[in-house]
Amino acid sequence: MRAFSREALQHYMPVIQEEVSACLRQWLLVSGGGSCLLVYPEVKRLMFRIAMRILLGFRPSPTAGSDGEQHLMEAFEEMIRNLFSLPIDLPFSGLYKGLRARDVIHAKIEESIQAKLAGKEPPDGYKDALQLLMEHTQGNGEQLNMQELKESATELLFAGHETTASAATSLITFLGLHQDVLQKVRKELQEKGLLGHMSQEKHLEMELLEQLKYTGCVIKETLRLSPPVPGGFRVALKTFELNGYQIPKGWNVIYSICDTHDVAELFTNKDEFNPDRFMSPFPEDSSRFSFIPFGGGLRSCVGKEFAKILLKIFTVELARNCDWQLLNGPPTMKTGPTVYPEDNLPTKFTSFNGRV
Structure with missing residues (x-):
């Protein structure tokens, strides 16, 4: 998919870093x-802004939490809360609330699609994932209708912020609990x-991120112990045993x-948070079926490279700033529909002094 090609990811990186x-x-x-932060809702808000800009081409207000952005995010969360509802479409039922919230999201998405169809130039100077999807399907003679585009965009928004918010929250958790690992990340950055201070203004480049091997292993270990999506579905194409x-x-x-x-x-001491386990490559045929945070096969997560880049930039900026x-220590995790801390992870942040 062109929307997640290497070239596209390079265009997205400055927006993510910003x-x-x-x-x-x-x-x-x-x-x-003097205040503590509830990390999970804050990370969800951050990932929602990134997903709106990069995946759908929305330009959020410079002020985080602005009325329009907050309204859209609340509608999205209402839809997710009622994802698994009884099929009763009556006022105040879960299905009714979910469908009304979906309509709010679809109306906003349709505005963006109409602007793209009218040929308006993207405000950030790059094409977002939805624009690239539209161009790709048109080029292949598979042009999607408006409803299909809205549903595809909604799926992009869910996959692009719910799962990454879960993973980023888990990264904060594990690095907060394992200061030795955080120090190793910082040594690699050094x-x-x-x-x-001289490095703070520097834009991160793809080639440089690819050199951060240990940081990549920290992300892998986080996804191994706390995969954002606990499972998946497939349909059997033929009878098998x-x-x-x-x-x-x-x-x-x-x-x-x-x-x-x-x-x-494949993994030893499975309950331990040990990123070093990924420093030496495993046999390809083993890891293919043993490590599957993005699913597997032909239907694996289409945006997995986007997620990896996003999480790596997040880890770099977090570790160096x-x-x-963690005020409550190790959190109890819940699932609904992605994995998140039950207490929303109350945390106190201070500036990093730059010394390793």
């Missing part, structure tokens, strides 16, 4: 005033010239990402 940096400055300002059980063609099959990671013989303390 949004993450601005968000962290705000967190430090709030914490400096070796690559990414620590210190698995462990003595026959699965008929056409049946829905549910697989668990969490359980796959838990039972994989902030120190933090």
Whole structure:
């Protein structure tokens, strides 16, 4: 998909860095005033802004939490809360609330689509993922109608911010609990010239991010222990047998990402947070079926490279700008529909002094 090609990802990177940096400055300002932050809702707001800009081409207000942005985010969360509702479309039912919230989102998305169809230039000088999707389908003679475009855009918005918010919150959790790992990340950043005042104004480049091997392993280990999506669905294309059980063609099959990671013989000391386990490559045929945070096969997550870049930029900016303390210690995790901390992860942030 062209929307997540290497060239497209390079265009997205300055926007991601800009949004993450601005968000962290705000967190430090709030914490400096003596307040703690509830990390999970704050990270969700950040990822929603990034998804709106990069995936759908919206230009949020410079002021985080502006009325229009807040209204759209509340509508999206209302839709997600009622994703699994009884099929009763009556006022005050979950289905009714979810459908009305979806209509609000679709109306906003339709505005963006109409602007693209009218040929208006993108405000940030780059084409967003929805624009690239539209061009790609038109070029292949598979032009989507308005309803299909709105549904595709809604799916992009969900996949592009709910899952990354879960993963970024888990990164803050694990790095906050394992200061030795955080220090190793900072040493790697120092070796690559990414620590210190002179480096703060420097735009991150794809080639440089690819050199941050240990930081990448921290992200992998976070996704191994706390995959944002606990499982997935597939349809059997033909009848097959698995462990003595026959699965008929056409049946829905549910697989668990969490359980796959838990039972994989590839990993030793599975409950430990140990990014070093990924520093030496595993046999390809083993890791293909043992480490599946983005699903697997032909239907694996189409935006996985976008997610990896986003999480790496987030980790770099977090590690070189902030120190933090988890006020309640290790959180209890819940799922609905993605993994998140039950207490929203109250945290106190302070500025990192730059010394490793």
